[in-house]
Each structure stands twice: as structure tokens, then as C-alpha cells.
Amino acid sequence: MAEYVPSPRDWVREQVELYESSGGTKGTTLRDTGLPVIIVTHTGNKTGAIRKTPLMRVKDGNGYVLVGSQGGAPKDPVWVHNLRANPRVELRDETVVRPMQVREVKDKAERDRLWTLAVAAFPPYADYQTKTARQIPVFVAEPVGR
Ligand code: F42
16 A cells, blocks of 8 residues: 655645545635635655645536646646546545546647636636646546446
8 A cells, every 4th residue: 555645735734634534524625715625636656655635626527627727836736747647546525535537638629618617616727827837737537436
């Protein structure tokens, strides 16, 4: 079994701890926005360690849209590289935890549709895109059988 290595950022690590230790009943929203958050458990592409990343919840049917915005920072978040290398993840949405397969969305029409959904769920994503020269990566996570 790989080891779980928590985020070095205090607020992120603390959100993951509260979310998971409460079984998905506490710490499930982003600070004062009240908007829902999911937890994606994935594998480090260099260390093989278990990583847990909170992201905004953007639903598309049975699937979820994962947006690598990192507040409009100049570089993609590290978890984006992890998902590209290891697309099998576990996704927690409040009390429900499911294995999922992740795929990066490259097709322009599909990305445009999902981006619109993402901005509707979390409007600051639009501002984050204007802050950075990179195109913010978008993934879909879809449930897989156990
Ligand atoms: N970030 C987003 O990008 N989008 C969101 O919608 C979002 C929502 C959100 C909601 C609540 C919340 O608490 C946080 C939220 N965040 C959101 C922030 C998100 O959880 C991440 O913290 C952020 O995107 C930064 O991701 P990151 O993977 O760059 O995290 C850094 C701080 C980090 O953990 N770095 C690790 C470290 O130790 O420095 C690296 C961990 C890692 O995966 N290492 C790899 C490995 O192999 O283990 C190797 C790394 C490599 O070099 O390739």
C-alpha cells in the first residue's frame, strides 16, 4: 500500500482532514462561499504516494469536471501531472466515494461545453483564466465498476 502524503498547504490539508474524518458531512464547502467541494484521491507521478486534492464540485451527468485552475497561478497544479500519468482515481462527493477514470478534455467543443458548466458552478474560474497565460486544464472523471 502506498503512503498518504498530505498537502503542504495548511488550509488544504485541514479541509481534507475534516472532510474525510467526518465521513463527508463536514468541511464540504469552500470557506465562506458555501459552494460544494469534492476530494480526489490520486497517485503521485514521481513518488507513487497517495495524494488528496479538494476541488470544486462541477457535475456533468454521472461524471465530474475537474478544473486545474489553482487560482489562476502561472503553472498547472502538480495534481494535473499526476492525473495525466495515473488516470485511475477515487472521488469523494460528501458521503459517496467511488472509483473513477479521468480523461483530459482536448476537443474544443467538448471543453467549451464543460468550461461553461464549470463557470456556472464556480464563477471565479472565469477570472482565474484571465489571470494566466496558460489554458486551464479540464478533465472529466467518470465512474468505473469496481
Ligand atoms: N485547485 C484547483 O486547481 N481547482 C479547484 O477547483 C480547487 C478547489 C479547491 C477547493 C477547496 C480547497 O481546499 C482547495 C481547492 N483547490 C483547487 C486547491 C487544490 O486542492 C490544490 O491545493 C491546488 O490546486 C494545488 O495543487 P498542487 O498539486 O500543485 O498542490 C501542491 C501545493 C502540492 O501538494 N504539492 C506537493 C508538494 O509536496 O509540494 C506535491 C505533491 C505531488 O503530487 N507530488 C508528485 C508525486 O509524485 O508525489 C510529484 C510532483 C511532480 O513534480 O510532478
